[in-house]
Amino acid sequence: MDGEIESEELRSLLExxxxxxxxxxxxxxxxxxxxxxxxxxxxxxxxxxxxxFADADxxxxxxxxxxxxxxxxxxxASYEGFDGQVESFEPGLSGWDGELADGEPExxxxxxxxxxxx
Numbered sequence: 001m002d003g004e005i006e007s008e009e010l011r012s013l014l015e016x017x018x019x020x021x022x023x024x025x026x027x028x029x030x031x032x033x034x035x036x037x038x039x040x041x042x043x044x045x046x047x048x049x050x051x052x053f054a055d056a057d058x059x060x061x062x063x064x065x066x067x068x069x070x071x072x073x074x075x076x077a078s079y080e081g082f083d084g085q086v087e088s089f090e091p092g093l094s095g096w097d098g099e100l101a102d103g104e105p106e107x108x109x110x111x112x113x114x115x116x117x118x
Contacts (some may be wrong), residue, residue: 001086002086004089005060005089005090007095007097010035010060010089010096011098013060018058020039020058020059021035021037021039022039022053022062023035023093024042024069025040027040027042029064031102032102033093033100034062035062035093036101038062043063046075050081051079054081056082056084057084058084058086059073059076059084059085061073061088061089062093063092063093064092064094066089066091070088
């Protein structure tokens with residue numbers, strides 16, 4: 001892992017399209033709001049998806065408060081096929097002072113709960 005970054009640096013990286021932002025929260029949390037341009041790879045699936053990052057020059061991991069993203073950054077950095085720079089977004093999503101993008105609205109699948117009684 002190459003350290004942690006703050007909001008201003010992340011904003012600059014996004015504007016210059018110089019980093020891949022990986023949001024490690026659950027898909028449901030990601031859909032409720034995320035940093036524009038980020039991609040969702042939930043923490044439990046980082047290891048099985050780490051090959052997706054092999055061609056990235058720079059990755060910034062994001063979580064709610066900047067703690068779990070450090071672990072995710074370390075996992076990505078430890079992958080033999082990854083030679084880029086990987087950092088954690090230190091304040092976490094709670095410290096992001098920019099706009100949030102919304103995902104698809106959550107919908108309950110037909111088999112995810114009881115039928116309405118009326």
